[in-house]
Amino acid sequence: MSSSVAPSSRPTALYGGTSGRRVTVRDIAAAKERHEKWPMLTAYDALTARIFDEAGIPVLLVGDSAAMVVYGYDSTIPVTVDDLIPLTAAVVRGSKRAMVVADLPFGSYQTGVPEALSAATRFLKETGAHAVKLEGGRRILPQVEAMVAAGIPVMGHLGLTPQSVNAFGGYRVQGRGQDGDELMADAKALQAAGAFSVVLECVPEDLAARVTASLAIPTIGIGGGNQTDAQVLVWQDMAGLTPRTAKFVKRFADMNTLLSEAARSYADEVVSGVYPAPEHTYR
Numbered sequence: 001m002s003s004s005v006a007p008s009s010r011p012t013a014l015y016g017g018t019s020g021r022r023v024t025v026r027d028i029a030a031a032k033e034r035h036e037k038w039p040m041l042t043a044y045d046a047l048t049a050r051i052f053d054e055a056g057i058p059v060l061l062v063g064d065s066a067a068m069v070v071y072g073y074d075s076t077i078p079v080t081v082d083d084l085i086p087l088t089a090a091v092v093r094g095s096k097r098a099m100v101v102a103d104l105p106f107g108s109y110q111t112g113v114p115e116a117l118s119a120a121t122r123f124l125k126e127t128g129a130h131a132v133k134l135e136g137g138r139r140i141l142p143q144v145e146a147m148v149a150a151g152i153p154v155m156g157h158l159g160l161t162p163q164s165v166n167a168f169g170g171y172r173v174q175g176r177g178q179d180g181d182e183l184m185a186d187a188k189a190l191q192a193a194g195a196f197s198v199v200l201e202c203v204p205e206d207l208a209a210r211v212t213a214s215l216a217i218p219t220i221g222i223g224g225g226n227q228t229d230a231q232v233l234v235w236q237d238m239a240g241l242t243p244r245t246a247k248f249v250k251r252f253a254d255m256n257t258l259l260s261e262a263a264r265s266y267a268d269e270v271v272s273g274v275y276p277a278p279e280h281t282y283r
């Protein structure tokens, strides 16, 4: 570990307590026992991974949302393991203390246990990621059990699972009414299969609160209200870079305006000859 990295001025307790080493699944389990809330962000490159790591974000997710925010597709369906591996490796290289979770893309684990194991092992071997995430409940339990048996930490993902957008008919709130009981059963099954945490996306807050209270493993909310153990956002949503976002997003900065104004100023100064100035010029 490098001592040149300034620690966050106000690290999360989870992150601050790991004294320079990577956050582990045991740290995350301990945080739930201490009733500590913690933040997760997505990251897709080394520079942002370093910024979030140094800001005290204890867990970084290389989301298959890269399909949309990096690759420009209109859903997460097209992105592949080969697309995500270089991004995941960059996030591992850019971070020092965060646990890095690799999101398994559509098609890499639904087809069976051997396929799921080979996708997950590729991420751990070729990128240095510390855990994997996959979408679904009881239907993918054999895959979760096989990964856990192989020593791969697994993060579950229930509710609005975007890889099922075609089955849902759009990005809609999940788990209302009777569906909530099914989601609860899926969450308990994932925990029993050995998952170390579970993302709850776009579900009513009372359901997210009940699941959080019923599980020993932490829940990570995104559009699940304030009662989950952790929260996650796509970083470009959090930073106000994406133009349109879901209701659950809070924009903590306006990077869209900031970056747009920077690009316009740069363009103006090149056109007018103001940039580069003498101080940017070799002699």
Ligand SMILES: Nc1nc(=O)c2c([nH]1)NC[C@@H]1CN(c3ccc(C(=O)N[C@@H](CCC(=O)O)C(=O)O)cc3)CN21
Pocket: 065, 068, 069, 076, 160, 162, 171, 172, 173, 202, 234, 236, 237, 242, 245, 246, 247, 248
């Ligand atoms: N930039 C980005 N942020 C995300 O959070 C995200 C992605 N991309 N890509 C993959 C999925 C897709 N996600 C989405 C996309 C849209 C809504 C959305 O518009 N939801 C409606 C809910 C409508 C209802 O009431 O059922 C909303 O108005 O918030 C939610 C999650 C979350 N994920």
Ligand SMILES: CC(C)C(=O)C(=O)O
Pocket: 042, 061, 062, 063, 064, 065, 066, 103, 199, 201, 222, 232, 233, 234
């Ligand atoms: C939003 C999170 C949970 C995700 O799965 C992703 O970014 O792909």
Ligand SMILES: [Mg+2]
Pocket: 063, 064, 065, 076, 103
């Ligand atoms: Mg995802």
